[in-house]
Amino acid sequence: MGDIGDVWNAVKDVATLFGSGQSQAMGARAFACPSGVQPGQLDWSNAQEGSLTYSVNLTNRAREWFGASSGTSLRLGVIWQYGGTSADHPGLYLHDAYLWAVLDYSSAGTNFTVTGNFGDAVPVGNSAELSGQINMEMTFAGMHWEQRQYDIRIRGNGYGTMRRL
Numbered sequence: 001m002g003d004i005g006d007v008w009n010a011v012k013d014v015a016t017l018f019g020s021g022q023s024q025a026m027g028a029r030a031f032a033c034p035s036g037v038q039p040g041q042l043d044w045s046n047a048q049e050g051s052l053t054y055s056v057n058l059t060n061r062a063r064e065w066f067g068a069s070s071g072t073s074l075r076l077g078v079i080w081q082y083g084g085t086s087a088d089h090p091g092l093y094l095h096d097a098y099l100w101a102v103l104d105y106s107s108a109g110t111n112f113t114v115t116g117n118f119g120d121a122v123p124v125g126n127s128a129e130l131s132g133q134i135n136m137e138m139t140f141a142g143m144h145w146e147q148r149q150y151d152i153r154i155r156g157n158g159y160g161t162m163r164r165l
Helices: 061-066
Strands: 015-019 030-034 048-058 072-084 093-105 110-124 127-140 143-155 160-164
Touching (some): 015 093, 030 110, 030 127, 048 160, 093 143
Antiparallel strands (some): 030 093, 072 093, 110 127
């Protein structure tokens, strides 16, 4: 395959993924397609689903010393469809990408706000790549306790990484 040329993504708004004790759906789905081309204009007949999950397990003194707390388990992730092709544009593209967060269980007094967004799409070899990030803020007993950020890279060939910064 040749050079895939310019690619784009129009979905860049920051979305709340988890807040007020509930998971929330990411509104618009992101994509990495040839410049000026909408995802519906590509061939997705051989598309597959990609998925990455990162588990955040936090403990506290009540759990460590006395076993009196469950600790906290929060899962973060990204799901996308990859393998889109076009007769007019060589390469592999992705669409229907969204970020998510699910709180499995939490210690008393612990609250989370999780936000996420995608950025610009860029060509990498014969594939389009989409970058994103998830930000997690935790409060305990109403006070700021911890903040974490996660970097996400997904591609039209199915490759993906998710790591804590």
